[in-house]
Amino acid sequence: MSEQTPLLSIRDLNLHYHSSGGIVRAVDGINLDIHRNEALVVLGESGCGKSSLAKALLRLLPRNVATYSGQVLLHGKDTMPMTEERFRRDVRWSRISMVMQAAMNSLNPVVRVGEQVAEPLRVLQQWSRPKAMARVAEVFALVGISTDFLQRYPFELSGGMRQRAVLAMALVTRPELIILDEPTSALDVLTQASIMNVLKRIKQETGTSYLMITHDVGTSSELADRVALMYAGQLVETASASEFFNEPAHPYSKLLMASVPRLRQTERPGAIPGQPPSLLNPPDGCRFAARCPSRFDRCLADPPPMALNERRRVSCWLFDREAPA
Numbered sequence: 001m002s003e004q005t006p007l008l009s010i011r012d013l014n015l016h017y018h019s020s021g022g023i024v025r026a027v028d029g030i031n032l033d034i035h036r037n038e039a040l041v042v043l044g045e046s047g048c049g050k051s052s053l054a055k056a057l058l059r060l061l062p063r064n065v066a067t068y069s070g071q072v073l074l075h076g077k078d079t080m081p082m083t084e085e086r087f088r089r090d091v092r093w094s095r096i097s098m099v100m101q102a103a104m105n106s107l108n109p110v111v112r113v114g115e116q117v118a119e120p121l122r123v124l125q126q127w128s129r130p131k132a133m134a135r136v137a138e139v140f141a142l143v144g145i146s147t148d149f150l151q152r153y154p155f156e157l158s159g160g161m162r163q164r165a166v167l168a169m170a171l172v173t174r175p176e177l178i179i180l181d182e183p184t185s186a187l188d189v190l191t192q193a194s195i196m197n198v199l200k201r202i203k204q205e206t207g208t209s210y211l212m213i214t215h216d217v218g219t220s221s222e223l224a225d226r227v228a229l230m231y232a233g234q235l236v237e238t239a240s241a242s243e244f245f246n247e248p249a250h251p252y253s254k255l256l257m258a259s260v261p262r263l264r265q266t267e268r269p270g271a272i273p274g275q276p277p278s279l280l281n282p283p284d285g286c287r288f289a290a291r292c293p294s295r296f297d298r299c300l301a302d303p304p305p306m307a308l309n310e311r312r313r314v315s316c317w318l319f320d321r322e323a324p325a
Ligand SMILES: Nc1ncnc2c1ncn2[C@@H]1O[C@H](COP(=O)(O)OP(=O)(O)OP(=O)(O)O)[C@@H](O)[C@H]1O
Pocket: 017, 018, 019, 024, 026, 044, 045, 046, 047, 048, 049, 050, 051, 052, 053, 062, 064, 215, 279
């Protein structure tokens, strides 16, 4: 396998749900690569399908799935044909783990924190209790929790400590990739900053890759090596963090960046007029077209092509050679 083979390659991934109103196309043809020791941030407003993407990668699917298709290649090998049993044994939690949205509030209140963090090792890998607890002590040190806390119950920990504990649970099996779904959204600003620092340090010390999901441009800029911007179930731009934050290309990326308040800014940050389309019946052309100040006829009629190059992709007719000047 070449050094260039991404850690994870997502190809034409779809996750659609049945609902009383019809089919909800929450993840609709996503293509994305995540490399070793990379922090990739999937950025997007609420309801655009970010959590569905994360769940699709780990096959944490609800009962009302209508379509689940595409490829999820781990080091070039497609995991989609794997049986559930094999996926559970070889991939979920052992190689790709996840910190779910608000996970720190779903710790079991009657089980000591150390025991809970040990669970992936005890349940999935059948480690003995002493061996598992020794590893838990190691990850507690890594995330910055004193081992005194091993014997405590969740209610005895602050919000920041509980978030470190769920991070420890995601790290305990030494996964290559951790999916972080809004890892700091339930925390105060100072605790958010300390968790982001812990994430950065862990990446440096262990080489773990991250796929972080957030709606918050500020949080994403703290950690991201690359950014993938999601809109209405699809990706509209994928770029390095510096390209994305300094020279956003897609009209939605530009408007999103212009809506972020800045310290030295004198004029008011702009809001993006209109609403995202319903995922029940998204429009045929570009899904952002109705809100786009740069749209032309073709944008409303045909889905935009992915343009630019391998590392930087923009899904927009403006970047097509045939676009009007
Ligand atoms: N099990 C489900 N059944 C039907 N529709 C669903 C289901 N789960 C999510 N959806 C819908 O799919 C769309 C995408 O939801 P998802 O939670 O993935 O978005 P998100 O970007 O993570 O939003 P948020 O940031 O608010 O969590 C939304 O319209 C949501 O209502």
